[in-house]
Amino acid sequence: xxxxxxxxxxxxxxxxVFILVGLFKMAASKNQQQPIAQTKAVTYEESDNxxxxxxxxxxxxxxxxxxxxxxxxxxxxxxxxxxxxxxxxKAYYADRDFEKYENNTIYFSESRAGKCSHHYILxxxxxxxxxxxxxxEAGVKDEYNFSPEHLPEGDLERLxxxxxxxxxxxxxxxxxxxxS
Ligand SMILES: [Zn+2]
Numbered sequence: 001x002x003x004x005x006x007x008x009x010x011x012x013x014x015x016x017v018f019i020l021v022g023l024f025k026m027a028a029s030k031n032q033q034q035p036i037a038q039t040k041a042v043t044y045e046e047s048d049n050x051x052x053x054x055x056x057x058x059x060x061x062x063x064x065x066x067x068x069x070x071x072x073x074x075x076x077x078x079x080x081x082x083x084x085x086x087x088x089x090k091a092y093y094a095d096r097d098f099e100k101y102e103n104n105t106i107y108f109s110e111s112r113a114g115k116c117s118h119h120y121i122l123x124x125x126x127x128x129x130x131x132x133x134x135x136x137e138a139g140v141k142d143e144y145n146f147s148p149e150h151l152p153e154g155d156l157e158r159l160x161x162x163x164x165x166x167x168x169x170x171x172x173x174x175x176x177x178x179x180s
Pocket of ligand 1 (some may be wrong): 064067068069116119
């Protein structure tokens with residue numbers, strides 16, 4: 001075999017490799033262009049006919065006008081409404097505003113007067129400090145033992161009249177101050 005022939009065979013082999021690599025790349029890019037699962041948002045009208053199942057979640061966001069805080073609660077579909085359509089669920093919660101249906105979750109919102117449940121009043125009663133909710137003073141959150149005789153008179157008077165705490169951190173700091 002002479003050198004020319006060897007180079008010729010080599011060149012042909014190399015071209016074939018190049019063509020194969022090119023074809024492979026084309027095939028690969030074609031695969032990538034194929035659409036993945038559609039994640040289009042369900043529109044308001046479309047969602048009405050969707051049916052709930054045991055995995056459907058109901059998420060309610062409550063906004064408290066008194067403090068501006070919001071909290072979100074999630075729950076399953078009420079028994080008796082399993083398998084119902086989204087529109088049936090909307091009718092069931094007519095007092096809430098329907099926001100959207102997404103990822104098998106039905107979102108509602110509502111607003112309430114007053115403050116959320118993270119606002120407290122501390123009050124001294126005998127040897128105890130009771131912590132109640134500003135929004136519902138009958139609801140006792142906690143009670144702590146303390147020694148009134150160890151407190152400066154001004155503090156004791158404030159505690160007897162009631163001290164307001166507007167967050168959990170504020171409450172914790174006050175309890176720390178008065179009980180340690
Ligand atoms: Zn609040």
